[in-house]
């Protein structure tokens with residue numbers, strides 16, 4: 001059994017984020033520590049990657065969707081060292 005299937009079974013056979021059974025199981029790593037965080041479906045794995053693993057951006061995305069597009073100005077993030085994704 002390959003590593004991803006083994007890990008998927010250990011977390012109940014479903015994506016660790018959305019809880020759906022993944023068609024394609026992706027091993028999600030922390031890109032800083034290289035540690036495996038879990039097995040995700042392709043959608044959730046791509047969503048984290050597309051958000052550049054930026055917690056502030058992910059948080060803004062939640063607020064954005066909840067508030068139907070209303071957000072605090074993006075300038076609030078520019079003094080952060082992790083705001084490289086803005087450029």
Ligand SMILES: [Zn+2]
Nearest residue numbers: 015018041044
């Ligand atoms: Zn998922």
